[in-house]
Amino acid sequence: MSKRYYASRRAQQLRAKVIVSIILFSGSIILIMPLWWMISTSLKSMEEIMQYPPTFYPHKVYWRNYVEAWNAAPFTRYTFNTLIICFFSVVGSVLSNSFVGYGFAKIRFRGRETLMNVVLSTMIIPGFVTLIPTYVLFSKLGWVNTYLPLTVPSFFGSTFFIFMFRQFYMTIPNELVEAAMIDGANHFYIWFKLMLPLVKPVLATVAIFSFNGAWNDLLGPLLYINDEMKYTLQIGLQNFRGLVQTQWHYLMAASTLVLLPVLILFFAFQRYFIEGMNLTAGTKG
């Protein structure tokens, strides 16, 4: 019996694998299609877009759509502005969260657990509850129409990143810290010289996530930036839409250009995106 049993089981497993493969393959085609459609539309002529039924790929490729879309609004300027904000957000997040995370993971002090619970519980506060008072605060400080409201908060830690750093520090043996202290090092030295090199993967993950966040942020710039020369890409794109309403080839060309850096970042640092997710999965229990 056993020979036939195993043979039929193997056939069954093979069949299951084929079915799963087919599902996964068709699913991935469906998931990629939107991006294909975006790029294909961005390269079409206006006449081809108006054609009915629509075409799946451009019959004549118009690369100049990209140049024309880019020059129809000061996108170069917006990119520069966005990069400045991204830079300071990344520096702020990396420094503050690695620092605070170290405090929560490696230094014993009274009320540490309680405070960590406070950190975590702030996750349930909807952003809009603090949005209006924060706006009032920044406007009283005279920070409206500057990049300060968009960058300064990242220097004060964020729930999610603090948690990520803490989780990672906890996997590093305490003996390391204790040995360094016996050698006369203080916590600042240990954090900077000993720990930062060890938590490089988390630094990279946090840097990527905060870059991505700042790059895609619409709400912040929408609220705080009035001066057109200070606009970021997201607001620029949002206004550009109103400007060229139905000219889908320009809209899709501009969208492609704004998404491109994120896509490049994703393919270059995929590992860190996934690592960030795995650290999140460590929440269980």
Next chain:
Amino acid sequence: MGYVFILPWIIGFISFVLGPLLFSLYGSFTNYNITSRMEFVGFDNYIRMFTRDPLFWKSLYNTAYYVVFMVPLTTVGAIVLSVLLNQKVPCTRVYRTIYYMPSVLSGVAVYMLWMQLLNPQSGLVNTALRLIGIEGPAWLFDPAWTKPAIIFMKMWSVGGGMLLYLANLQSIPTQLYESAELDGANAWHRFRFITLPMITPVIFFDVVTSLIGGFQIFQEGYVMSQNGDGGPMHSLLFYNLHMWNKAFEVFDMGYAMGMAWILFIIVMILTALNMKFSKHWVYYEGGDGR
């Protein structure tokens, strides 16, 4: 010493969380437009909200509609995907990359992309539907289809959650499956009695966070309804969008802060309910719940 290290967080917490929280709680009982002094009006804002603002209810309904469909759909979608991607089939790494990719893309460009995809005439979605002989709806132009369109868009980026489950699936000991198989358990039994219980902590985490996130939907409505008016028949006027308009369009900030607190209370209640019921279905290995 520890306090020195967490000082940045303490400062941030007081000035960006606790302070604003208290300010908005008090502010919700006042008439305030940022340039005026805060004039105490008692429960006036709250009474107005519940009795004289039909858009308050409309926006609450829109948001609830979105959450009710989005949370189960994305949760089940992510679980199914992660189980499929956990099978030993060729090219799983490539598939993982492809499925995860859309979830890192966000912002205005993605909304514009979807506005094009959902375009009734020239969009991909209706073009694809036509291939199989279905005439698709007008999506963002039809009040009955605007929210399904947004949920549809959300499903595109289900890969983020998928990765969360996948990390967990890979930590389930294979012996469990092997011994179950020897006992004659089929694929469904193995999923139902091994996989599912083992991933309940992640399901719990995922449901709680996407519920909280779902109630904060704003940008989708703001960008995809042209100029923040909420689209056809206010069908995309989400709660936060209504609040935004109250605060920054008509500067009725006391009212908006009241709305924010109602939202906060709703989210708190839902999270608490989740926590309470989690005891009955979330399984912690080696926990006391045996």
